[in-house]
Amino acid sequence: MKKFILLFVAVALIIIICIQFFRPNLKNPPVTQDFQAPEDVKAILVRSCYDCHSNQTNLRWFDQVQPVFWQVAAHVRDGRKVLNFSNWDKLAPADQKAKLWEAVNQIEQSAMPIKSYEMVHTSAKVSAQDLAVLKQYLNGMVHSMPNDTAKINARDQQLKAMPEALKTKVTESLNGITYIPDYKNWQVISTSDRFDNGTTRVIYGNDIAVKAVKEHHINPWPNGTIFAKAAWDKLEDKDGNVTTGAFKQVEYMIKDAQKYKATKGWGFARFKTPKLVPYGKTAMFTTECINCHKPMKNNDFVFTFPIKN
Amino acid sequence: MKRLSFFIISGLIVLSSCEHPTNPDQLINNKASLPASFKLSDLHQKVITSFINNRDSTMSILYGNKQAGIIAGKDVRSGVPGASFTLVTWHQQNDPHWFGARIPGELIYVETLHTDTAEDKIIDYQKYSGKNLVKLADTAGRSSRIHFILSQNPSIIP
Numbered sequence: 001m002k003k004f005i006l007l008f009v010a011v012a013l014i015i016i017i018c019i020q021f022f023r024p025n026l027k028n029p030p031v032t033q034d035f036q037a038p039e040d041v042k043a044i045l046v047r048s049c050y051d052c053h054s055n056q057t058n059l060r061w062f063d064q065v066q067p068v069f070w071q072v073a074a075h076v077r078d079g080r081k082v083l084n085f086s087n088w089d090k091l092a093p094a095d096q097k098a099k100l101w102e103a104v105n106q107i108e109q110s111a112m113p114i115k116s117y118e119m120v121h122t123s124a125k126v127s128a129q130d131l132a133v134l135k136q137y138l139n140g141m142v143h144s145m146p147n148d149t150a151k152i153n154a155r156d157q158q159l160k161a162m163p164e165a166l167k168t169k170v171t172e173s174l175n176g177i178t179y180i181p182d183y184k185n186w187q188v189i190s191t192s193d194r195f196d197n198g199t200t201r202v203i204y205g206n207d208i209a210v211k212a213v214k215e216h217h218i219n220p221w222p223n224g225t226i227f228a229k230a231a232w233d234k235l236e237d238k239d240g241n242v243t244t245g246a247f248k249q250v251e252y253m254i255k256d257a258q259k260y261k262a263t264k265g266w267g268f269a270r271f272k273t274p275k276l277v278p279y280g281k282t283a284m285f286t287t288e289c290i291n292c293h294k295p296m297k298n299n300d301f302v303f304t305f306p307i308k309n
Numbered sequence: 310m311k312r313l314s315f316f317i318i319s320g321l322i323v324l325s326s327c328e329h330p331t332n333p334d335q336l337i338n339n340k341a342s343l344p345a346s347f348k349l350s351d352l353h354q355k356v357i358t359s360f361i362n363n364r365d366s367t368m369s370i371l372y373g374n375k376q377a378g379i380i381a382g383k384d385v386r387s388g389v390p391g392a393s394f395t396l397v398t399w400h401q402q403n404d405p406h407w408f409g410a411r412i413p414g415e416l417i418y419v420e421t422l423h424t425d426t427a428e429d430k431i432i433d434y435q436k437y438s439g440k441n442l443v444k445l446a447d448t449a450g451r452s453s454r455i456h457f458i459l460s461q462n463p464s465i466i467p
Contacts, residue, residue, distance in 0.1 A: 101409045105408050105409070109406070158465050159465065162465065187350045191359050191370055191412070192410050193410060200360075202359050218333045219331060219333045219336060220330070230464075241361075242363060244360070247464070247466070250467075299331050303407055305341075306337060307337075307341045308337060308339075308343065308345070309342065
């Protein structure tokens with residue numbers, strides 16, 4: 001028996017030594033433009049995010065032991081794809097802002113840093129104090145702009161073009177989901193004042209969704225549930241009255257546990273502007289959707305707290 | 310060695326910790342919900358627009374039937390008879406699921422407005438208050454509220 005264990009350990013050891021020679025090719029590509037922020041903010045992000053979300057990955061010796069190194073390399077590659085602070089210039093200003101708010105939300109909902117990473121890299125942990133610093137930094141980006149002429153013009157342009165826009169043929173998203181015009185007849189599940197990006201939203205639910213809310217059968221939501229979330233610019237006057245401006249987009253979440261298994265049972269689609277231009281460059285755009293919704297995994301990936309009415 | 314054992318223990322903790330779905334009762338926005346007896350969803354009115362008041366920290370949704378959709382924003386009390394509006398107003402609260410959003414909190418009031426079918430004039434304005442939507446007998450400020458509701462422009466909803 002003892003001999004057998006010894007043999008087993010020896011073989012395992014040999015395998016482990018051998019796989020050390022098969023190493024993932026993980027490099028630090030050039031930094032095109034590093035993210036800039038006040039020192040305290042930057043320090044937190046560098047400490048907690050940069051190992052996977054920049055081209056300044058700092059690999060410790062224990063990250064580079066196989067087979068762990070393969071997983072580490074995969075995390076870094078995926079992390080850089082989603083958010084890369086070293087290619088900050090590759091993002092439009094509005095997208096830069098959106099990424100920061102999403103990042104801080106991922107931290108607040110304890111989805112980031114990834115738990116297994118945080119346990120080994122204890123210095124990456126974001127404390128309550130750190131989170132407060134990050135939130136204060138983001139709050140500093142919110143400015144109310146009463147009577148914003150650019151936004152008023154955008155709305156007026158859309159109003160003028162409306163009759164033409166209404167002739168839009170049925171548009172289809174790259175993952176095969178078509179625009180569903182009937183959402184306008186659905187009931188409201190909630191509304192949201194997004195001060196992070198200056199939009200206001202109404203979340204509609206189809207009959208299946210409304211029934212599920214009334215019966216509290218919403219975790220998981222039943223197959224056939226559809227949400228439509230419509231978003232507009234916020235137009236504020238000098239008295240603090242905010243009305244809806246230009247129509248930004250309508251987004252759908254369609255529940256079908258089988259059909260949309262790859263995206264946790266939800267089909268995602270987004271149609272922008274009154275011309276209903278499908279969002280996404282390839283059908284893989286849904287990865288972006290589900291990544292953002294992941295912190296809601298205990299809530300069937302839904303952010304909205306539905307209202308009964 | 311210390312780090313290695315820490316690594317193994319951490320790994321075991323990660324593997325053993327299982328997460329539970331949230332109780333649906335905690336996901337329903339009860340504070341903002343309307344009493345079932347009000348039957349708003351049974352009216353099948355459509356959203357005309359939504360708005361926010363930053364000074365009062367309130368948010369509202371204006372619903373209406375087809376006729377209401379035609380006269381919305383025009384502040385006319387005649388021309389299209391049989392219009393029916395419902396305006397729901399909530400206090401805002403921070404969204405626990407998204408730092409950067411505010412969502413409906415406590416329900417403040419629901420106002421309803423119906424135009425006359427025959428005489429083409431306002432015949433009915435009602436205000437219901439609080440969580441249980443108690444009908445208010447005193448409708449002070451009635452005419453300014455009617456003006457307010459009728460002057461809300463419809464949102465662009467393609």
